[in-house]
Amino acid sequence: MKTEILHKKLERYVNGESRPAEVRQIQTWLSVPQQEKQMTAEEKDQLGMDILAEIKEETAYPLFYPRGDEKPWWQKAVAAFF
Secondary structure, three states: OHHHHHHHHHHHHOOOOOOOOHHHHHHHHHHHHHHHHOOHHHHHHHHHHHHHHHHHHOOHHHHHHHOOOOOOOOHHHHHOOO
């Protein structure tokens, strides 16, 4: 997970602007004893993918980086003229 994303999530949490899912994530993380906070590489990757999925849902990110084999919107628009 990128540090910038973590900082933004924590900033929203501190400012009381977090979504319920973010609040649960952060509160769960804070409730774990310090010695148990070491995440495995798989857990870090999964958390990063979860956060990225949330960002994609809230932004125009999918417009620029579509999922799967789907063509970008602009390629579909150009194809409509030919």
